[in-house]
Amino acid sequence: MKAGKIADIIQRLGVILVYVVLWMPIVILVILSFSSHAIGLRWQGFTLQWYVQVLNTPKAMEALKNSLFVSTVATVISTIGGTLAAYGLYKYKFRGRSALRMSVLLPITIPYVVTAATLLIFFTQVIRIPMGYITIIIAHITFSAPLAVFIVLGRMARVDWTLEEASADLGADKLTTWRKVIVPVLLPAIMISAALIFPWSFNDFTITYFVAGVGTMTLPIYIFSLMQYCRTPVVINAISSVFVVLPIIGLLLVTFLQRKETT
Amino acid sequence: MENRQSIPCVELRNVVKRFPGVLAVDHVDLEIEQGKIFTLLGPSGCGKTTALRLVAGLETLDEGDILIDGKVMNDIPPYRRNCSTVFQSLALFPHMTVEGNIAYGLERRKTPNHEIRKGVGEMLELVGLEGMEKRRPSQLSGGQRQRVAVARSLVLKPRVLLLDEPLAALDRKLRKEMQVELKRIQGEVGITFLYVTHDQKEALAISDTIAVMRAGKLEQAGAPDEIYNTPRTKFIADFMGASNILSGKVIATGDGKLQLETDSGLKVIALHNEGTGNNEITGISVHPELIELLPSDAGLEGDNRFRGRVIEMIYQGDFIETKITLSQTGELLTAHFPSRLEMVTRLSPGEEVLVHWSPKSSNTLLA
Numbered sequence: 001m002k003a004g005k006i007a008d009i010i011q012r013l014g015v016i017l018v019y020v021v022l023w024m025p026i027v028i029l030v031i032l033s034f035s036s037h038a039i040g041l042r043w044q045g046f047t048l049q050w051y052v053q054v055l056n057t058p059k060a061m062e063a064l065k066n067s068l069f070v071s072t073v074a075t076v077i078s079t080i081g082g083t084l085a086a087y088g089l090y091k092y093k094f095r096g097r098s099a100l101r102m103s104v105l106l107p108i109t110i111p112y113v114v115t116a117a118t119l120l121i122f123f124t125q126v127i128r129i130p131m132g133y134i135t136i137i138i139a140h141i142t143f144s145a146p147l148a149v150f151i152v153l154g155r156m157a158r159v160d161w162t163l164e165e166a167s168a169d170l171g172a173d174k175l176t177t178w179r180k181v182i183v184p185v186l187l188p189a190i191m192i193s194a195a196l197i198f199p200w201s202f203n204d205f206t207i208t209y210f211v212a213g214v215g216t217m218t219l220p221i222y223i224f225s226l227m228q229y230c231r232t233p234v235v236i237n238a239i240s241s242v243f244v245v246l247p248i249i250g251l252l253l254v255t256f257l258q259r260k261e262t263t
Numbered sequence: 264m265e266n267r268q269s270i271p272c273v274e275l276r277n278v279v280k281r282f283p284g285v286l287a288v289d290h291v292d293l294e295i296e297q298g299k300i301f302t303l304l305g306p307s308g309c310g311k312t313t314a315l316r317l318v319a320g321l322e323t324l325d326e327g328d329i330l331i332d333g334k335v336m337n338d339i340p341p342y343r344r345n346c347s348t349v350f351q352s353l354a355l356f357p358h359m360t361v362e363g364n365i366a367y368g369l370e371r372r373k374t375p376n377h378e379i380r381k382g383v384g385e386m387l388e389l390v391g392l393e394g395m396e397k398r399r400p401s402q403l404s405g406g407q408r409q410r411v412a413v414a415r416s417l418v419l420k421p422r423v424l425l426l427d428e429p430l431a432a433l434d435r436k437l438r439k440e441m442q443v444e445l446k447r448i449q450g451e452v453g454i455t456f457l458y459v460t461h462d463q464k465e466a467l468a469i470s471d472t473i474a475v476m477r478a479g480k481l482e483q484a485g486a487p488d489e490i491y492n493t494p495r496t497k498f499i500a501d502f503m504g505a506s507n508i509l510s511g512k513v514i515a516t517g518d519g520k521l522q523l524e525t526d527s528g529l530k531v532i533a534l535h536n537e538g539t540g541n542n543e544i545t546g547i548s549v550h551p552e553l554i555e556l557l558p559s560d561a562g563l564e565g566d567n568r569f570r571g572r573v574i575e576m577i578y579q580g581d582f583i584e585t586k587i588t589l590s591q592t593g594e595l596l597t598a599h600f601p602s603r604l605e606m607v608t609r610l611s612p613g614e615e616v617l618v619h620w621s622p623k624s625s626n627t628l629l630a
Contacts, residue, residue, distance in 0.1 A: 168341055
């Protein structure tokens with residue numbers, strides 16, 4: 001009885017510890033973004049001035065807009081492409097299919113710096129296109145599409161594929177079956193991958209930094225340049241809070257969709 | 264139109280389907296009468312589902328012809344075949360309501376809205392799901408889902424409804440209810456059903472005609488009582504529960520009876536059927552419920568009376584499954600003795616018994 005109680009307490013402490021480690025720095029960051037301290041390192045009283053300042057810095061807003069644009073395009077293409085790829089990997093039998101299926105997450109395990117350098121060589125030496133938003137978007141698709149493939153494949157394994165036959169049997173052609181049956185059935189998984197890919201793409205610094213070229217600015221790159229060259233990097237806390245809020249929205253969306261999927 | 268009755272609704276002519284390494288359907292010929300329930304019965308892997316999928320057009324056949332209403336269907340895609348399938352998993356669209364599921368086929372045919380509504384309404388009434396139209400499949404019970412699947416197919420008014428083990432997922436009680444329900448629905452709409460099952464009781468309960476398949480081949484087709492009472496082969500006899508199978512040769516005929524000596528030397532009597540030659544007969548089968556228990560002083564005079572010893576008794580409710588070894592030759596028989604008989608309840612393993620079955624209960628086997 002007593003031992004059980006102790007185990008229970010240890011378990012609870014463990015959970016608390018994990019969440020403290022996970023969230024403490026972020027919570028502090030968000031709190032300090034409201035601090036009136038000159039360089040945002042201590043609490044000195046509540047203010048919204050940094051947020052106002054960010055809103056009044058055209059460069060910051062520009063970077064935010066760029067980031068939203070890049071991430072939206074990358075998310076849409078990765079999710080659609082990933083879904084189609086997953087369908088192909090699931091449905092069609094061909095040589096090397098299982099190897100391909102297993103290696104789908106491999107790109108994620110490669111260090112970002114390596115991926116980034118490889119992409120840089122690819123863009124400058126192989127296909128020779130100028131650095132800019134196009135290269136950033138391609139790069140983001142490269143590392144986020146596998147995630148969509150992985151998530152949608154997982155869902156496909158639990159789909160009753162007789163649905164496809166039933167649809168055909170009831171007179172639907174392939175396209176109609178996709179539109180009316182397959183996509184709706186896979187939609188929760190598709191949305192979950194989008195919800196995970198978007199913040200991932202939005203937050204990426206390393207790869208973007210390599211392939212951005214001159215004069216292209218996403219939010220993470222802007223923050224990095226602030227930290228490097230700005231004398232009073234006080235707005236960083238405020239901007240960074242954006243990165244906290246976005247994934248939380250994404251996370252809530254995922255939870256919501258998962259709940260919907262299980263009911 | 265008037266000769267429509269004489270044309271079989273579905274006809275398979277010498278149909279062959281191969282999968283890598285297996286002959287799934289092996290030169291099958293069959294005819295399905297208009298407006299009847301025709302069941303393909305057999306153990307799993309016997310090719311019955313493949314045969315159904317060939318009729319549906321979900322598989323392409325390698326040899327032979329499939330005809331629906333006298334027209335060759337070999338190269339016609341599933342949705343132009345005028346047949347509709349109820350799948351084993353039911354395959355209801357989970358993201359659509361009951362209404363959406365039933366309307367799906369009509370929508371694909373570009374049926375006007377008011378007709379779709381009318382058709383869906385009629386189907387809901389037919390299958391007894393009025394008021395459920397806004398529910399999703401996940402909010403329905405197993406039996407209700409079953410009804411939706413049937414309605415979704417029937418709303419298209421197909422010539423044949425193909426049902427692939429549709430009741431496999433239901434529990435025993437519900438399955439029985441749904442068998443009755445399917446038969447009622449079939450009677451009301453008059454559409455031909457091609458029904459696939461591995462459950463011989465279900466086949467007996469639901470069918471007008473049963474065709475038993477084994478390893479891709481059609482072994483016997485006939486009315487349920489014919490298949491049950493006079494299985495032609497050991498395989499079917501065993502499959503239909505006539506578990507007493509005695510292999511042997513005919514040694515004498517006369518008086519409308521024949522005498523058969525089993526491999527172990529037991530002499531049994533069966534009725535002699537003029538149509539079959541004596542050397543075609545390879546044995547007999549007897550249903551366990553046709554074996555009777557006689558008082559031990561009844562004597563051995565008469566046909567098919569044997570002494571034996573009870574070795575096992577398994578209580579099954581209305582009957583007691585009793586295993587008996589015959590004293591004379593050591594053959595193991597299974598008898599289902601009615602548990603209401605006092606003589607039976609007094610029985611216990613190890614006891615000597617006298618058993619009997621009538622010559623007409625001996626069904627002669629040809630293979």
